[in-house]
Amino acid sequence: DTGVSQDPRHKITKRGQNVTFRCDPISEHNRLYWYRQTLGQGPEFLTYFQNEAQLEKSRLLSDRFSAERPKGSFSTLEIQRTEQGDSAMYLCASSAGQLGEQYFGPGTRLTVT
């Protein structure tokens, strides 16, 4: 296993368009997290899954954002009607249960023009 992967690595979209990102966690990890990071800031928690169940969502996650993890494997994060303020790095992480040891993917950098 080569670690957590994310696709695409970069996405440029026009305001108002929908975008979808994918995260493939380490195969034996049951927890999957999404974070958002803007320039000069630490990552901010968005949501997390234990297996296929979405257990918590941050208030940062407006109704334009939706995340899924069908069958408890890969996850997708969709942003509808993108806004310029959505421009950020979207990071995915997975863990085998112990909270702190999260393994991060390389991130998807979103630019909304």
Add this chain to the structure above:
Amino acid sequence: SQELEQSPQSLIVQEGKNLTINCTSSKTLYGLYWYKQKYGEGLIFLMMLQKGGEEKSHEKITAKLDEKKQQSSLHITASQPSHAGIYLCGADDTDKLIFGTGTRLQVFP
């Protein structure tokens, strides 16, 4: 809500010098994690501290959690260009991590 403050925000050191990065929490820490991030990339887990007074080392990096569990420090001995990056502390916050704003480290020859 819990907040983490890191200092300094930025650090430029000459290769071979020692340095320390601090992370202070507004609440008691029940788990403190240090990560490193290269610009534009994901985070790499470095160390986890849970007990007051705990100290862990990996190669030339040592992290400590104070007895009161509200502050942690990361010390790098004899810095090298490979140590350059952004160092982030993270804390348990009920099933998720919250992060400090990071310390950007540059090491010049």
